[in-house]
Amino acid sequence: MTSGIHVTSEIGKLKTVMLHRPGKEIENITPDYMERLLFDDIPYLPIAQKEHDYFAQTLRDQGIEVIYFEKLAAEALADEKIRHEFLERMIAESGYIAGATKEALMEYLGSMNVQDMVNKIIEGVRIEDVEIKNPDLQSLSEDTDWPFLMDPMPNAYFTRDPQASIGNGISINRMTFKARQRESLITEYIIKYNERFAGKVPVWRDRNHATHIEGGDELVLSNHVLAIGISQRTTADAIQDIAKNLFKDSDYDTIIAIHIPHNHAMMHLDTVFTMINYDQFTVHPAILDEDGKVDNWVLHPGKDGEITIEHHTDIKEVLKKALNKSEIDLIATGNGDKIIAPREQWNDGSNTLAIAPGEVVTYDRNYVSNDLLRKHGILVHEVRSSELSRGRGGPRCMSCPIVREDID
Numbered sequence: 001m002t003s004g005i006h007v008t009s010e011i012g013k014l015k016t017v018m019l020h021r022p023g024k025e026i027e028n029i030t031p032d033y034m035e036r037l038l039f040d041d042i043p044y045l046p047i048a049q050k051e052h053d054y055f056a057q058t059l060r061d062q063g064i065e066v067i068y069f070e071k072l073a074a075e076a077l078a079d080e081k082i083r084h085e086f087l088e089r090m091i092a093e094s095g096y097i098a099g100a101t102k103e104a105l106m107e108y109l110g111s112m113n114v115q116d117m118v119n120k121i122i123e124g125v126r127i128e129d130v131e132i133k134n135p136d137l138q139s140l141s142e143d144t145d146w147p148f149l150m151d152p153m154p155n156a157y158f159t160r161d162p163q164a165s166i167g168n169g170i171s172i173n174r175m176t177f178k179a180r181q182r183e184s185l186i187t188e189y190i191i192k193y194n195e196r197f198a199g200k201v202p203v204w205r206d207r208n209h210a211t212h213i214e215g216g217d218e219l220v221l222s223n224h225v226l227a228i229g230i231s232q233r234t235t236a237d238a239i240q241d242i243a244k245n246l247f248k249d250s251d252y253d254t255i256i257a258i259h260i261p262h263n264h265a266m267m268h269l270d271t272v273f274t275m276i277n278y279d280q281f282t283v284h285p286a287i288l289d290e291d292g293k294v295d296n297w298v299l300h301p302g303k304d305g306e307i308t309i310e311h312h313t314d315i316k317e318v319l320k321k322a323l324n325k326s327e328i329d330l331i332a333t334g335n336g337d338k339i340i341a342p343r344e345q346w347n348d349g350s351n352t353l354a355i356a357p358g359e360v361v362t363y364d365r366n367y368v369s370n371d372l373l374r375k376h377g378i379l380v381h382e383v384r385s386s387e388l389s390r391g392r393g394g395p396r397c398m399s400c401p402i403v404r405e406d407i408d
């Protein structure tokens with residue numbers, strides 16, 4: 001076991017990764033709740049789990065240590081006092097700060113063994129799960145059209161987003177939609193109390209903010225350069241805020257903020273742009289204009305804690321300069337075809353997980369993009385994707401690197 005976090009690139013040999021195996025939370029999605037829960041369809045859980053196990057095994061077969069979010073959480077919450085404090089906060093963030101429902105939830109979840117408690121919180125608590133002994137006005141007037149006292153977290157298998165490993169530290173994210181906001185409370189406890197991380201991981205930005213940032217937008221291009229999407233999920237002011245902290249306390253001195261369309265299909269930068277080698281990236285053509293340009297701003301530390309901001313549109317030139325490369329190979333999703341590119345992007349054809357320079361894990365269904373990657377010299381490990389892809393995230397979204405080897 002390696003302690004702490006060490007991620008100084010998107011592509012350094014992956015040593016340890018955090019996943020979450022989808023559980024019963026997936027079966028708490030119905031057509032009426034899909035939009036609120038950020039799904040477009042209902043995955044078939046047994047197959048989704050099989051596909052996820054295949055993904056985890058593909059990583060293990062490459063010598064990567066796989067650790068699980070839900071297990072790290074249970075370990076972090078072993079102490080009764082910490083567990084009590086966590087439950088109070090989790091229940092408060094689920095809508096019950098005080099009163100009969102809060103007390104009933106405390107009793108119900110507090111009486112479980114810690115792993116069952118964590119799993120149940122992720123799964124969601126239904127109204128009939130809990131007995132409210134002395135009902136109060138809040139519990140009596142509860143909206144019974146909504147079946148949950150505590151909403152399920154079906155997006156928990158996208159471990160990329162609630163946090164992001166950057167250097168030896170982490171950003172614990174204030175997420176945009178209510179459906180995902182409580183996921184990063186679990187991260188907060190893992191980082192604070194799991195002995196693997198406790199006291200060893202600087203938090204570059206915590207979740208106590210009104211402005212939003214999500215891990216799918218945070219790309220670690222090198223040991224001093226980040227790319228961060230200005231997207232549906234990450235706001236420009238949150239980027240400026242994390243920049244201030246990173247420029248002061250870390251080795252990061254360059255942030256390329258890339259503006260992408262603000263929509264569900266392209267919710268994060270990593271759904272349209274990923275790094276797969278020292279000088280190679282996947283890119284969905286829809287983020288570029290007809291001249292291949294995209295608005296981006298490069299942030300650097302200025303004088304007296306100020307930040308300098310330069311506007312650019314030529315992303316190739318910006319990447320060349322930031323990464324000190326003479327050429328950059330941008331590989332178009334679906335080979336840039338009008339039909340294939342959006343179809344494969346929708347199923348995360350751009351969402352590659354690099355496990356070493358020039359070596360990636362991708363969904364098997366994006367065969368045009370995968371073949372193109374191979375033609376560009378990339379080693380591609382395909383994983384199964386019929387059910388997992390229904391949540392709108394691919395191998396990068398489903399993984400949070402904890403340790404990578406440094407690159408030269």
Ligand SMILES: NC(=O)NCCC[C@H](N)C(=O)O
Pocket residue numbers: 037038039155158160161180215216217267268270271391392393394396397
């Ligand atoms: N990094 C990513 O792009 N993650 C995919 C998240 C999908 C999830 N259904 C969401 O809407 O947040």
